[in-house]
Amino acid sequence: MRTKLARILSDRDRRESVAARVQDYERWYGGASRGRGDERKTDYRDFENTYYDLVTDFFEYGWGQSFHFAPRAANESFAASLARHEHYIAHRLGLEPGMTAVDLGCGVGGPLIEIARFSGARIVGVNNNAMQLERAARRCEAAGLGHLVDWLKCDFMSVDAPDACFDAAYSIEATCCAPDKAGVYGEVFRLLKPGGCFAAYEYCLTDGFDSDDPEHRRLKADMEHGGALPDIARPHEVDEAVRSAGFELVEARDLAAEAPPGIPWYEPLVGSGLSFASLRSSAAGRRVTHGSLWLLERLGIVPRGATQVSSLLDLCAVALAEAGRLGIFTPMYFVQARKPD
Numbered sequence: 173m174r175t176k177l178a179r180i181l182s183d184r185d186r187r188e189s190v191a192a193r194v195q196d197y198e199r200w201y202g203g204a205s206r207g208r209g210d211e212r213k214t215d216y217r218d219f220e221n222t223y224y225d226l227v228t229d230f231f232e233y234g235w236g237q238s239f240h241f242a243p244r245a246a247n248e249s250f251a252a253s254l255a256r257h258e259h260y261i262a263h264r265l266g267l268e269p270g271m272t273a274v275d276l277g278c279g280v281g282g283p284l285i286e287i288a289r290f291s292g293a294r295i296v297g298v299n300n301n302a303m304q305l306e307r308a309a310r311r312c313e314a315a316g317l318g319h320l321v322d323w324l325k326c327d328f329m330s331v332d333a334p335d336a337c338f339d340a341a342y343s344i345e346a347t348c349c350a351p352d353k354a355g356v357y358g359e360v361f362r363l364l365k366p367g368g369c370f371a372a373y374e375y376c377l378t379d380g381f382d383s384d385d386p387e388h389r390r391l392k393a394d395m396e397h398g399g400a401l402p403d404i405a406r407p408h409e410v411d412e413a414v415r416s417a418g419f420e421l422v423e424a425r426d427l428a429a430e431a432p433p434g435i436p437w438y439e440p441l442v443g444s445g446l447s448f449a450s451l452r453s454s455a456a457g458r459r460v461t462h463g464s465l466w467l468l469e470r471l472g473i474v475p476r477g478a479t480q481v482s483s484l485l486d487l488c489a490v491a492l493a494e495a496g497r498l499g500i501f502t503p504m505y506f507v508q509a510r511k512p513d
């Protein structure tokens with residue numbers, strides 16, 4: 173069921189605090205901290221939780237239950253492209269019944285449900301955001317997959333699980349939120365059984381990113397500010413962090429750069445004007461959402477601060493689409509790593 177606009181941020185427990193929380197987010201992690209990232213790394217739990225408490229309803233409204241991008245073929249639906257991107261991870265990890273995998277930063281469970289259903293493997297979803305985890309658990313039960321799934325409400329930098337307890341691990345556009353790449357990969361290494369594999373879609377700046385170009389730097393800062401990202405890495409930094417954690421790097425490549433001619437990953441943020449699937453996430457759709465929220469906020473139907481959250485997300489969406497168009501950023505740097513026997 174799709175989220176209704178009037179329900180955005182309107183849970184009774186949360187509505188009082190929206191304006192204060194978005195202002196705190198802007199004060200601590202926006203303005204002065206743009207492009208530096210120090211506070212975003214030291215306070216990463218608060219940084220991420222505040223952000224995801226504020227934006228989750230918007231993501232579900234505009235995107236659905238899988239909070240990631242995907243390469244899309246010309247004749248492929250948005251939903252099919254997301255599922256294919258999720259199946260690819262399951263396929264690369266060889267997930268099958270009898271195996272147990274951990275999903276680090278599982279969001280509201282869209283990919284986890286798809287991967288559990290596709291592979292038959294048992295999946296443990298890790299997320300530090302309580303509200304998202306509650307929604308994920310509810311959806312999983314409704315999908316009849318409760319027997320295949322478990323949840324851990326904890327920080328993926330230090331997961332509440334014993335050493336070597338998982339056959340496989342994956343993360344979809346979530347380790348980009350880690351304050352320290354070697355730290356999060358080191359934790360994955362600890363959790364995996366010897367011979368177990370980890371696969372991830374990482375956010376990365378590409379070789380086209382020029383740190384001397386002020387426009388490139390501004391786009392990076394906007395993506396980080398609007399997307400709660402401590403510091404977007406370069407591919408070689410990801411590769412080095414994977415190896416420094418003790419892994420053997422099996423494969424690392426940018427799936428966006430090799431996508432067959434089709435619809436670029438950032439198209440839903442721009443909108444062709446003809447696509448129903450991207451109506452809400454497109455630039456025009458976001459303008460309609462923003463205007464409607466402005467009115468609903470004045471009428472007291474959505475909480476004060478909702479339009480500010482919408483502006484924050486717009487900042488991120490515009491920067492992502494432009495960085496994608498310029499080829500200076502990818503949300504799908506695919507990494508597969510293996511823990512030695």
Ligand SMILES: C[S@@+](CC[C@H](N)C(=O)[O-])C[C@H]1O[C@@H](n2cnc3c(N)ncnc32)[C@H](O)[C@@H]1O
Nearest residue numbers: 238239240277278279299300301327328346349
């Ligand atoms: C962009 S969302 C991706 C969610 C999910 N993988 C998907 O594709 O739908 C990033 C997720 O990482 C989670 N996250 C961020 N930092 C975390 C941390 N330190 N520990 C656990 N989860 C974290 C957020 O709560 C959010 O669910």
